[in-house]
Amino acid sequence: MKKISIIIFLLGVFQISTFAQDDISPERKLAIDSLAMEKIRDLEKYIAIIGSKETPASEAQRVIERATELFMVDSEMGVSKLGSDKTTNYPVREYFQRLMALNYDKVTISWFNIQYISDLEKMPDGRWVGVITIYQRFEGTTKEGLKYKDTTKKDITVYVERKQTQISGRTIGFWDVLLGDVRVAETKK
Amino acid sequence: MRKFLLSILILLNTGLFVRAQVIGELLEDESVLYAETKQINQFFKRFNSEEDKDGNRLYEGDPGFHDNNLREVSLPMIFDRETSYFNKNIEKKFIADVTNKKNPVYLEFHGGEWFAEVVIYTLYYGRSAEAHLFLKLQEEEVGSKWVLSRVYFEPFNALFFDNPSGVDKFLHPMSHELDFMNLAKVFRDHSMVEYYAYDNYLPDYLSIFIYEMKMNHLKFEGVKKVKFHFFQVDQFYFMIEEYNRQGFNNGWLISKLEEIDEDEKNNLLNTIYHEGN
Amino acid sequence: MNLTVLKRFSKVLLIAILLAGTAGMTGCKKKKELAAAEAAAAAQLAEDIDKATEMLEGILSDNTLDNIEANEATLEMVKSMNLQDPGVLNLIIKAQEKLESDRVARAEILEAERLAEERRLAELEKANTNNVLNRQFAALTGEQDYEKSNNIINNILPMFASKDVPVLVIVSEENGMKDYDKPTTIEKYLNYLKDRKAYKAEVENIVYDESGKIKELELRKIN
Numbered sequence: 001m002k003k004i005s006i007i008i009f010l011l012g013v014f015q016i017s018t019f020a021q022d023d024i025s026p027e028r029k030l031a032i033d034s035l036a037m038e039k040i041r042d043l044e045k046y047i048a049i050i051g052s053k054e055t056p057a058s059e060a061q062r063v064i065e066r067a068t069e070l071f072m073v074d075s076e077m078g079v080s081k082l083g084s085d086k087t088t089n090y091p092v093r094e095y096f097q098r099l100m101a102l103n104y105d106k107v108t109i110s111w112f113n114i115q116y117i118s119d120l121e122k123m124p125d126g127r128w129v130g131v132i133t134i135y136q137r138f139e140g141t142t143k144e145g146l147k148y149k150d151t152t153k154k155d156i157t158v159y160v161e162r163k164q165t166q167i168s169g170r171t172i173g174f175w176d177v178l179l180g181d182v183r184v185a186e187t188k189k
Numbered sequence: 190m191r192k193f194l195l196s197i198l199i200l201l202n203t204g205l206f207v208r209a210q211v212i213g214e215l216l217e218d219e220s221v222l223y224a225e226t227k228q229i230n231q232f233f234k235r236f237n238s239e240e241d242k243d244g245n246r247l248y249e250g251d252p253g254f255h256d257n258n259l260r261e262v263s264l265p266m267i268f269d270r271e272t273s274y275f276n277k278n279i280e281k282k283f284i285a286d287v288t289n290k291k292n293p294v295y296l297e298f299h300g301g302e303w304f305a306e307v308v309i310y311t312l313y314y315g316r317s318a319e320a321h322l323f324l325k326l327q328e329e330e331v332g333s334k335w336v337l338s339r340v341y342f343e344p345f346n347a348l349f350f351d352n353p354s355g356v357d358k359f360l361h362p363m364s365h366e367l368d369f370m371n372l373a374k375v376f377r378d379h380s381m382v383e384y385y386a387y388d389n390y391l392p393d394y395l396s397i398f399i400y401e402m403k404m405n406h407l408k409f410e411g412v413k414k415v416k417f418h419f420f421q422v423d424q425f426y427f428m429i430e431e432y433n434r435q436g437f438n439n440g441w442l443i444s445k446l447e448e449i450d451e452d453e454k455n456n457l458l459n460t461i462y463h464e465g466n
Numbered sequence: 467m468n469l470t471v472l473k474r475f476s477k478v479l480l481i482a483i484l485l486a487g488t489a490g491m492t493g494c495k496k497k498k499e500l501a502a503a504e505a506a507a508a509a510q511l512a513e514d515i516d517k518a519t520e521m522l523e524g525i526l527s528d529n530t531l532d533n534i535e536a537n538e539a540t541l542e543m544v545k546s547m548n549l550q551d552p553g554v555l556n557l558i559i560k561a562q563e564k565l566e567s568d569r570v571a572r573a574e575i576l577e578a579e580r581l582a583e584e585r586r587l588a589e590l591e592k593a594n595t596n597n598v599l600n601r602q603f604a605a606l607t608g609e610q611d612y613e614k615s616n617n618i619i620n621n622i623l624p625m626f627a628s629k630d631v632p633v634l635v636i637v638s639e640e641n642g643m644k645d646y647d648k649p650t651t652i653e654k655y656l657n658y659l660k661d662r663k664a665y666k667a668e669v670e671n672i673v674y675d676e677s678g679k680i681k682e683l684e685l686r687k688i689n
Contacts, residue, residue: 027638027640028638028645031637031645032637032638035647038647045662046661049661062657066657066661085411085413085414086310087411087412113219114219114222116227116244118228118230118231119230121332122331123331123332123333124329124330124331124332124333131228131230133228163648165649168673168681172634173643173644174634174648175645175646175648176648185433187433188433188434
């Protein structure tokens, strides 16, 4: 894995998903996939900022708000550690607060290039849902020089809905892409 | 000639889902991630040859799409090779069947016969207990959703048909002449009430589960394990589980494969559902 | 009647007879001269008519719009010749009409050129403003220091009518129908660029209010 510091520019091999039971053209699908991946990259960037000890507290707090806005209300992070079957669920905002409060002197969060996008499936409420899988490497160093490392697999729910709004008196159609529950599992990597 | 070419293909790619990159630490880390069957979605795609070795989606007309030659080579890689045992002949027959040129079998996400078994932690009257939830993908007018279809919960199971002497219990055929006054005796000893139900009565654990949840006697504590059972390939059953470990044989993999006929299928389903116990 | 009167009458009679004789001799000469003058005049007229006709036909056959003033001067000159020849008069009318329509055509062309130039200048200015914004957004993503980034944001915001000015990002377009990302505000967008450190779009369209501030910004996502 390329060790990427806080300034991250991801060049992913991004895998094109399809819509099952679809009624959207391939070009539009491509654009929506791209939009969904942008949200994931936004999240990755925000996590790096929140976790970094170099980020001023006020900025980290602001970014927590922005990161939380990526998610649907009531979204949770389900976290499990190696050696345990138990998963602990945290509301996303609380997860970010905990991340910010981690007791390390230095934190580096980076991502592997790979990402996997599932097909998008239609839900009974008409919205589309998919899952994007990414892998994150976390390294924390304490004041005493102790290092903690882990690699986690993140399966991130993505909801896509076509919406309309009024801007300056005209109707704008847009794709509302929101993240949902995230399964965070420590991997043996 | 074809076998030779396929061998070269295998040699060139150590594992078909390896992504060639720079050498060293980078190679192993990233390649392992590419090799991993990261999602059930990906399991379906790999089984059907609907994605390439980099995980890019293939469509009808793309080289490699539903390619049975490729499937022949790649299917063995989505079996758990580290902890599960597979009968070589059954495996060979299974792969030959699904990659059969005339009638290949592709897994269907929607409409195919497969379901999930989710083992959960619960607290039942304050005590820890595991429950098995069975879910299936139900097609709706718009979209689809997972629904609970059955439950197996040992504490419920222990309540029913646990007394051998119960089989001798019955309400005699003239009970109606006494306004069924003997029901009083039936319900006085409430531990055997189920023996007075109709023939082949089986308790619906799902309803009891829902009831106990509503009554707050039963609390959900977390998901322990998820498995998927497949009956989509005629005469075969297989199960998939998730493996979190180092190496290339990783992620969602086939952990069980059995050759079954119709009778065996029904028995197997009963076993999976813990019914008829 | 006395002799004096008679002598006087005879003198007058003689003078009258002499005058009559002279007069007879002068009339003939004049007639000749008249005829000659008339012939000359006729020849001149014919020449004038030919000349006028040639000039008028010259005006009518001029397919450029470059000589309108010169042609009008020529027309005035022909008119001042006061020729009554029906052919010439007809040509005068036609030339007048042609020159009128030439004027209109030239005015239209000039107006079209003026508008095109106006548009070109407007496009240039738009491109300049687009470029200015594009550069500023890119500068924001390149800045690592938070304080400096915030300063850049504070320099950009005054260009906008308010911090809540809508920013629309086109993510795809098909048959003229645009798909957007969720609309945001300029303040949020600038902070997004600051956090994300990547500007993967370009300015598509800017809408200004009466005071010259940007009241709506449309961007197009580039991959």
